[in-house]
Amino acid sequence: MGNNKKVGVLGLGRMGAALAGALLGAGHDVVVWNRSPLKAGPLLDRGARLAAMPAEAAEADVVLSCLSTYDTQQPVLDELTPSVLVNLTSGTPEQARGVAKWASSRGIDYVDGVIMAVPQGIGTPGARILYGGSPTAFAAQRDVLEVLGEPVFLGEDAGLAALYDLALLGIMWSTMSGYLHALALVGTEGVAPERFTPMALSWLSAVGGFLPGIGAQVASGEYTTDVSALDINAAGLKLLVETSRERGISTAVPAPLAELFGRAAAAGHGAHAIASVIEEIR
Ligand SMILES: NC(=O)c1ccc[n+]([C@@H]2O[C@H](COP(=O)([O-])OP(=O)(O)OC[C@H]3O[C@@H](n4cnc5c(N)ncnc54)[C@H](OP(=O)(O)O)[C@@H]3O)[C@@H](O)[C@H]2O)c1
Structure with a gap:
């Protein structure tokens, strides 16, 4: 494949590993970092390279970050200055805007994304990922993002994706709670x-x-x-x-x-x- 990119993936939890796996499947050159490096094993078998430090994974065309929370993510981000950062860690709109400000102060092109799928859905037609932030970075990395799920760009406000995420999850949680209540009732x-x-x-x-x-x-x-x-x-x-x-x-x-x-x-x-x-x- 001629237009493969070098993609850094920070975080190999359930979701990060699924993202890295889909990118490998699409033929991209994937370099991964995780606090617990042993989790990288299956990805290394498929051709990924392991970065010893987060900064090593940041020497890429684009870096995806998918850690548990913004609090655990920031110390990791502080170690790097990638050219483009796509943040896929869940948080609040204000947290996303905070990272956008941090990125801008370091000259990093920033896109904030939220994943409306489970790890098993990544790379399948049902997966959708919502983005906000730099339109130029989004357009330039669209080929990479398309591998993960249908990319939907909401606008330049880096907090928008997190806002949509929480609004949509609110619908999911109240629907599921209503269903569980119904099961208990008919039960x-x-x-x-x-x-x-x-x-x-x-x-x-x-x-x-x-x-x-x-x-x-x-x-x-x-x-x-x-x-x-x-x-x-x-x-x-x-x-x-x-x-x-x-x-x-x-x-x-x-x-x-x-x-x-x-x-x-x-x-x-x-x-x-x-x-x-x-x-x-x-
Ligand atoms: N799973 C889903 O269905 C789903 C769907 C949509 C969005 N998301 C979002 O994706 C993000 C990751 O979720 P996940 O399901 O992959 O979670 P997970 O399986 O619990 O993985 C958490 C990741 O964060 C890392 N981590 C935790 N604390 C850390 C610290 N102090 N320093 C460095 N790394 C740390 C973990 O590293 P270790 O491996 O070393 O513990 C691991 O890579 C979350 O923000 C989640 O909301 C998940």
Whole structure:
């Protein structure tokens, strides 16, 4: 392959190892560094080179960093000055902007990314990675980033990807918690997950269909509805809390929602659509 690049990968945890593996699979020249060098073994067998120090892995066209947290990452970054840094460690928007500032002070072209996939999905069509930061660095390294998953550039603000990440994960965590609560609830009557899950899946796809309408109402601030008023939903949530309590299972998942919907209704949104709850959240 003619246009292979030299790519440094810092961090060989579950995700870092998957990133390095995909890059090797695409024929790139990969140099890896990890605090525990033994983890590099399988990658070295596939042709990666091991850097003894982080700075050695930074002598590359682009460096990807994927460590557990920003706090563990910064001392590692302080040891290097790569030309292009793509930071794939999860953090807050402010943390990402902090590293962008640090990079700019050292003349490093900086791109911040968040991985919307599990390690096993890296390099497969379902993987998507969101980026923000330097548009020129993103464009120049797009060929490398495409190997990992569909690259989506959000804008020049290096904090945007982390913001999207947390927003999307929030949807995932609340959906999964709702599903687990549902399994516990139907489980009180002996309904097994495999019997209930197909119903949950088709319901979830119907619920997903409501999102564009809810989003449009939030955008316009116009909450009239002829579908389902907040009052009815707040009452339904109360029933869910009561039934959970009667069955002796925790109300930790639905109770805060019942409280939130009840507060929005009491604030005058009872006849409005569910979208009006955003006024209370804000
Ligand atoms: N796994 C996922 O599904 C997933 C999905 C999206 C995003 N991410 C993000 O990817 C990042 C890495 O996740 P992961 O699943 O690969 O985690 P992991 O398997 O726990 O690996 C953590 C990595 O951080 C390194 N590390 C931890 N503390 C360190 C320190 N004090 N100094 C130097 N290195 C240190 C570890 O080195 P050692 O090997 O020496 O311990 C290892 O390379 C996280 O920010 C995570 O949120 C993960």
